[in-house]
Amino acid sequence: MTCDSIRPFLSTLDSLDVAHAGRVNGHLAACPDCRGEVVRIRKLRNLIALKRHEKPDEFFLRTFNESFHRRLVSEMAQKPSFRVKFAELAGIVRERFGLIPLSSAAIALVAITVFMVHISAPMKDAPKPAVVAKAAPAPQADRSVVEVESRLNQLVVASRQSKNIYVLDRVQYEPATHGSTVLAF
Amino acid sequence: MTELPSIPPPPDEGEISSSAQDLQWIARVQGGDTRAFDLLLDKYKSRLYGVLYNMLGNHEDAADLAQETFVKAFKSIGSFKSKANFYTWLYRIGVNTALNFLKRRKEVHLSLNEWDADVEDEPGFMELASKESASHALDREELQEKLNEALQKLSQEHRAVVVLHDIQGLRHQEVAKILGCSEATARSRLFYAHQQLQALLANYL
Numbered sequence: 597m598t599c600d601s602i603r604p605f606l607s608t609l610d611s612l613d614v615a616h617a618g619r620v621n622g623h624l625a626a627c628p629d630c631r632g633e634v635v636r637i638r639k640l641r642n643l644i645a646l647k648r649h650e651k652p653d654e655f656f657l658r659t660f661n662e663s664f665h666r667r668l669v670s671e672m673a674q675k676p677s678f679r680v681k682f683a684e685l686a687g688i689v690r691e692r693f694g695l696i697p698l699s700s701a702a703i704a705l706v707a708i709t710v711f712m713v714h715i716s717a718p719m720k721d722a723p724k725p726a727v728v729a730k731a732a733p734a735p736q737a738d739r740s741v742v743e744v745e746s747r748l749n750q751l752v753v754a755s756r757q758s759k760n761i762y763v764l765d766r767v768q769y770e771p772a773t774h775g776s777t778v779l780a781f
Numbered sequence: 782m783t784e785l786p787s788i789p790p791p792p793d794e795g796e797i798s799s800s801a802q803d804l805q806w807i808a809r810v811q812g813g814d815t816r817a818f819d820l821l822l823d824k825y826k827s828r829l830y831g832v833l834y835n836m837l838g839n840h841e842d843a844a845d846l847a848q849e850t851f852v853k854a855f856k857s858i859g860s861f862k863s864k865a866n867f868y869t870w871l872y873r874i875g876v877n878t879a880l881n882f883l884k885r886r887k888e889v890h891l892s893l894n895e896w897d898a899d900v901e902d903e904p905g906f907m908e909l910a911s912k913e914s915a916s917h918a919l920d921r922e923e924l925q926e927k928l929n930e931a932l933q934k935l936s937q938e939h940r941a942v943v944v945l946h947d948i949q950g951l952r953h954q955e956v957a958k959i960l961g962c963s964e965a966t967a968r969s970r971l972f973y974a975h976q977q978l979q980a981l982l983a984n985y986l
Contacts, residue, residue, distance in 0.1 A: 604972040611953055639986045640979055642905030644947045647928060649900035650893075652830050656844055660826050661819055664848050671852055688860055 597623045599630055606633050803867040810858055818855055825868060826851070828949070829875050835944040836879040838933045839892040846882060850875040866955075873959045876941055883937050893925050909985060924985065931981035939974035942967055 602623045605612060612620060624630050690698045803824075809817035829850060834843035853874050861870060901907070909924070932940055938960070945956045946967075957967040979986060 604969060607972045607975045608953060608968045636979060636986055637975055639905070639908065640975060640982065641947055642903065642908065643928070643982060643985055644905075644932075644943065644978070646900055646903055646905050646924070647835060647932075647948050648831070648950075649897045649903065650831070650834065650925070651897050652827065652834070652840065652844070652894060656830075656840075657827065660844075660848070661822050664822060664851055667848050668852050668855060671856075684857070687857065 599623075599627060602627075602630055603633065606630065606637055609634065609637075800866050800868075804863050807858060807861055807863075807867060810855075811861075815855075818858075821867065822851060825871055828868070829871060832872060832875055832944055832949060833879055834894065835932060835948055836876070836937075836940060837882070838929055839890055840894060841892070842882065842886075846875070846878050850878050853878065869955055869958055872945070872949075872951075873961075876945075876959055880937055880941070889933060893922065893929065927982065927985070931978055934981060935974055935977055939970050939977070942970040943974045943978070946971055 597619055602620055605616060605620050609617075609620065624634065686698060689701065803821065806817045806820045810821075826847060830843055830847045833846045833850070834840065837843050837846065850871065854871055861867070932943065935943065941960055942956055945951045945959060946953065951959070953964050953967050953971075957964040960967060962970075
């Protein structure tokens, strides 16, 4: 092992696994430069450790719980926004089921939204069928049905032209129950 | 093999790992006894404050974010799982709150907290005091300022690793869990942070 490959391990010398510790110690035994680096890191960590002794003042510690309760009551009184609620829900899902199901759910939601937008666009633009209200959809598009629909459309056009629209309001169309379609006027 | 100087052990390991009692208190809070949350506040407020103070560099922001962190913890304690350590969970909320705050903060002002009397027993302090005694007394305040400044010059990610590992004494596995990264990433960040700190604090090493 070279000095460059050893150095990243010197900061964490106290917590290496057995395999790494063996290799690092083997290198250190033969390398005074890296041993010097270990000494410098030890000094640095001792220096940083002084910061453990910085303490908040007594007033802060004495009043912390009371301030916390005031703040909690104030925040609980506020109605959470939709964003906060959504974030909480996402947090719960992530906490309970992990990141992958959360991501999958988000992707599925986006995909469904895109699909719905995509299919709704042509439906808006599509021309409305001539007869919509009274005629039930045909279970099978056989020739007789196509013919009947065609005939109905012709009648609609014709009756609109002749202003006899009321005639079409009484059209009964039941292709599923009758062998032949009956038009009753 | 040549004997190497030992690296100081993490502080208060016994105290911080006593999670069985934490779980009892959390179960009480989850069961509706919200007064039990005060026991968790009392146990962790100083420690959490320490993390935030060293992340942010001043008392006011640290005090404010410590409260915000506990409020968030209280609100979501229902989702806390007993297999996790409470302090790891709390620190994670605290560190994320601090990182979000640092992204928004434009100005940095540093403030110093008092050192307690035990600091004089620290090997780092004794080493420096003996080095300085020949010429002049160790200027504690100056040292504190330099330490704070050096820490604040690190990137947020590097600072977080130093605060959690070197100051709070957490293990790499715990640091990785809190920061949401791999253990190897946490170790690598610590290495680069130490490189920078050695350069920034060269006069004291």
